[in-house]
Amino acid sequence: MKIIAGNWKMNGSRELLDEMMGALGELHTENRVILCVPYTMLRSGDVSVMIGAQNVSKYDSGAHTGEISAEMVAETGASVTLGGHSECRAAQQDTNADVAKRAELAIKNDLLPIICVGETADERDAGLTHKIIEQGVRESIPANAKNGGFIVAYEPRWAIGAGITPTTEQIAEAHKIIRDILDEMGFAETYILYGASVTSANSAEIMSIKNVDGVLVGGASLKKDDFIPIIQSVK
Numbered sequence: 001m002k003i004i005a006g007n008w009k010m011n012g013s014r015e016l017l018d019e020m021m022g023a024l025g026e027l028h029t030e031n032r033v034i035l036c037v038p039y040t041m042l043r044s045g046d047v048s049v050m051i052g053a054q055n056v057s058k059y060d061s062g063a064h065t066g067e068i069s070a071e072m073v074a075e076t077g078a079s080v081t082l083g084g085h086s087e088c089r090a091a092q093q094d095t096n097a098d099v100a101k102r103a104e105l106a107i108k109n110d111l112l113p114i115i116c117v118g119e120t121a122d123e124r125d126a127g128l129t130h131k132i133i134e135q136g137v138r139e140s141i142p143a144n145a146k147n148g149g150f151i152v153a154y155e156p157r158w159a160i161g162a163g164i165t166p167t168t169e170q171i172a173e174a175h176k177i178i179r180d181i182l183d184e185m186g187f188a189e190t191y192i193l194y195g196a197s198v199t200s201a202n203s204a205e206i207m208s209i210k211n212v213d214g215v216l217v218g219g220a221s222l223k224k225d226d227f228i229p230i231i232q233s234v235k
């Protein structure tokens with residue numbers, strides 16, 4: 001089983017979600033499908049799709065105007081959340097410790113966190129890719145994480161939304177680093193997704209790379225004619 005997760009970012013509508021869920025319901029795929037949607041669209045998923053948020057607060061509750069807690073997300077019936085997405089790390093200056101706090105609260109509230117890690121173009125150019133990935137994984141996984149109770153997504157920040165696909169070797173190398181660290185930490189059952197500029201044209205090849213257990217899809221998850229062929233491309 002592969003995991004195909006969509007990140008709608010600040011796009012979509014309840015109507016679009018209804019339409020997408022209807023189409024996914026007719027698919028009968030053996031793969032797990034997740035849609036991370038804006039907070040206002042959160043709801044329970046169904047047999048064919050899990051619904052998730054795109055972030056949760058690093059605080060339990062209190063005077064944090066505009067924030068949404070993990071408990072509030074769980075109350076909507078949603079069951080997943082992204083954490084440490086590149087755009088959130090940039091907008092909120094999140095450190096790995098902040099991401100771990102968000103993931104900790106997600107787990108505490110029975111949400112499945114998808115913890116995103118990845119290097120910027122400058123970090124890659126400076127030869128820091130391995131270090132950034134390693135620190136991202138080691139420092140963003142919270143102490144309450146259980147084997148298989150969270151997902152890691154490798155998202156090279158220079159490729160997200162850019163229409164750039166890393167080479168097979170670059171993806172394989174990053175996923176091997178993550179797999180080795182997860183094994184060493186006792187998280188051998190944890191899925192590792194690849195994310196950044198995935199389309200139906202490259203998804204089959206990407207998902208056939210060793211240690212790639214699925215994909216996190218941004219832009220191409222918004223239209224069923226783009227997203228469904230990605231799910232169907234699993235070999």
Ligand code: PEP
Pocket residue numbers: 007009085155159160161162163195196197198216217218219220
């Ligand atoms: C993302 O936002 O997680 C992402 C992978 O975006 P895109 O597929 O558009 O690059």
